[in-house]
Amino acid sequence: MKVRGVRGATTVPADTSENIFEATKELMEEVVRLNDIDVDDVASVLLTMTPDLSAAFPAKAVRSLPGWQWVPLMCAREIGVPGALARSIRILIHLNTDKRQDELVHAYLGEAVQLRPDLATD
Numbered sequence: 001m002k003v004r005g006v007r008g009a010t011t012v013p014a015d016t017s018e019n020i021f022e023a024t025k026e027l028m029e030e031v032v033r034l035n036d037i038d039v040d041d042v043a044s045v046l047l048t049m050t051p052d053l054s055a056a057f058p059a060k061a062v063r064s065l066p067g068w069q070w071v072p073l074m075c076a077r078e079i080g081v082p083g084a085l086a087r088s089i090r091i092l093i094h095l096n097t098d099k100r101q102d103e104l105v106h107a108y109l110g111e112a113v114q115l116r117p118d119l120a121t122d
């Protein structure tokens with residue numbers, strides 16, 4: 001078992017707490033599904049949002065998932081690089097796993113697929 005990182009990113013159409021909550025839950029559930037993650041193997045989760053998002057803490061959405069209330073979470077602001085993809089939420093899950101780093105599947109949903117086209121699966 002080693003600690004590995006698995007990533008995800010998504011966007012929201014507007015800066016509302018509902019959008020942030022729903023998009024974060026959807027993204028987390030997709031990364032969990034793609035990698036068959038057991039919450040007991042998760043060390044921590046880092047979440048970032050671009051500077052144009054501030055209506056809610058995305059950590060709250062993660063904590064609402066069944067079994068995730070004890071996982072250490074941290075939200076931070078993404079660097080505001082000019083021209084970067086707007087209204088973006090990113091997650092980095094630190095996971096204890098027997099998988100190699102290249103066996104983990106990262107999820108870039110919707111418009112966020114353009115952030116890492118090299119990782120696109122479809």
Ligand SMILES: O=C(O)C(=O)C[C@]1(C(=O)O)C=C[C@@H](O)C=C1
Nearest residue numbers: 007008009048078079090115116
């Ligand atoms: O993977 C992403 O979400 C990206 O936007 C790409 C990238 C990178 O260049 O590796 C850039 C900024 C983020 O903080 C994380 C990773």
